[in-house]
Amino acid sequence: MQGNRFFCSFSLLILLLAVAFGHGRAHGGGGFVTTNGTGFVMNGRPFYSNGFNAYWLMYMASDPAGRSKVSSAFQQASSHGMKVVRTWAFSDGGHKALQCSPGSYDENMFQGLDFVISEARKYGVYLILSLVNNHEDFGGKRQYVRWARDEGRSTGSDDDFFQNDVVKSFYKNHVKTILTRNNTMTGMAYRDDPTIFAWELINEPRCQSDLSGRILQDWITEMAAYVKSIDSRHLLEVGAEGFYGDSIFGRKQFNPGGCEVGTDFIANNQIPEIDFATIHAYPDQCCKEFNIQQSVMMTCTQHVFRSNNICYIQSSTEQWMTAKCHAVCAQPPQGLSPEHCEQIQIIITYINSLYTVLTPLVSKPIVKPTCGCINI
Template sequence: MVMATFKNVGIHRGLAVVLLLALASCWDEAAGTNNIPPSGFVRTRNTQFVVNGSPFLFNGFNSYWMMNVASQPSERHKVTDVFRQAAAAGLTVCRTWAFSDGGNQALQLSPGVYSEPVFQGLDFVISEAKKYGIRLILALSNNYHDYGGRAQYVNWARAAGVPVENEDDFYTNAVVKAYYKNHVKKVLTRINTFTRVAYKDEPTIMAWELMNEPRCQADYSGKTVNGWIQEMAPYVKSIDNNHLLTVGMEGFYGDSIPDRKQYNPGYQVGTDFISNHMIKEIDFATIHAYADVWVSGQSDDAQMTFVQRWMTSHWTDSRTILRKPLVFAEFGKSKKDPGYSTTVRDSFLNSVYTSIYNFAKNGGTLGGGLVWQIMAEGMDSYFDGYEIVLSQDPSTTNVIAQQSNKMTALEHTLTVPL
């Protein structure tokens, strides 16, 4: 049924990508892998990412579930499958979680107490990424309740008798902040049981992210979150100065430049894209965009117009005010949206990818994009509507692979400013 949506040339390209994925699988089984492990840490120079002094552009993806799945050795083949297929489609950066606080299959069982089997799952993820030449952006905590998040940190403090009121105390309470710092130190100094390399010394890791989509209902100005970043960013760098660091923001504007709030989808979430990224230890900026949620009820064209405006404003600010690289770290098209079809999703991704390419071409400030999200076969219980299974979605895989090729070709034309 999917193949029926192809136009003539699309059929051949789509089949070619599927064939490439099959060949990659055969090569992997027969000879290990034909991918080169990442060498050299990703750095920044002005508004560009660089590796070993050369420009670094990328096409990438999100697979938040990897550590959780890999904590069960019998399920690790799903992580391997995704990395193998992603590498075959030219994807070179993966964003995933380095946290799971309390609850089922937790990494951090309680403050300072960790599950070795789950940690070994994360070890496996890093070692497999290395094997397939894919760099990782690892998020250290979550704004939401999923996998614990800052609510779990506050609950731990409350259970210990600390006078905390709500989840926003995560950003200000000394005990809670100490819990978070302990987690940072534990993860960054972890010795990988597969590679025997400390995480902080592993070039396969591209960057750390302080939190997935931080928000603060107690203070919409962005100042409370800013104070937290000002404390945590230097702490991370004091342990690990090899890796890049970002906040993990969606891109909402706050009070520092009031006129920028016109670009928000009608509301604020307690962050400030400008001031939060101006902190010197933060190496690059990120944005996310879910127009189907943020400006729901509008037409596909209107939602795409919002996304284009969102990208343009943040690219401009990253280039002229922050003077740091920008990553479009989450975007996707949900199967749950009214009028969804594979053709609609492919068109949406094409539009986003074209913008990313054009912005990257115009100076390199936008280093790449990370689609949400790629999963393996047999992961239906994880599906959220945005899932892409590369082996089962040939037309979408073709769109992704074409973007990978374009970004790689563009990378070779850029020069690094002195």
């Protein structure tokens, strides 16, 4: 969902810890994290993921004066038992760009990302790094198409990002540049760094010029294979919001407003190189008065839990619901605005509703979650 994102965390990014689709691994500090049935495993033991979304980390860390805020976020996250943080590994064109033009990078911005990874490692936090934006914020697919047009290539809509060979070559070059980057602070290539939990192909992909979903399905298939050809050790996910497509009859009724965006939650996550699924939920924006039983988020979660003879439902769901849910607020210590307080209350209501609905899906009691804020 485009619109207001309340800085970093109120998108309420949900990782489906019960993974029904892939099987991969990420090299963590204690060994490789693998997907096994419905959960993550490290060294033969369940690995439970909980955390938050903070797109701004590289942007903030590119200025040495702002790095203390990044350190504070990781320190507080670690102290609250949070293990995974999702952030951007892109900023394409425009102000404070990482990639100024195709293949041309700003070293100061890159060293900001180096710092983010180094600090996450210091505090025992894993990172999900997103590689491009579907939306125009921080460049996105629109900037890629514009770059191709500036080179005299024939392009139409922003959705040419998924089909134009030149644009796809720009994206592949960015992927390779990120994955093979040698961190100036750790001396380790990103693709070899256990701090990185997973790569994300694109933030919230949509291809509304093809509602059948075939174009985006082909793009995910191609790019997932490309990422794995460079780095087979880290996990990989799409970055999709969770909209249903045509792969399962009747499921599109659960999409918010009956919306179709050219994605297919089931088919997109059945691609062999995709290791786990994600859902993006924005209850502060679209769910002020919602029926949690009818929401796409709940439907997707139940679908994952109940399909394919899943056998590890209870452990991953159970731990996810025992973790405290914290909202990371880039707000001054003196407090939050009334609007932000209202949004926090909506999030709390939403989480409590999830607790109510998910409890019958597991065989052991779930500890009711609590909510709070981390001020940085």
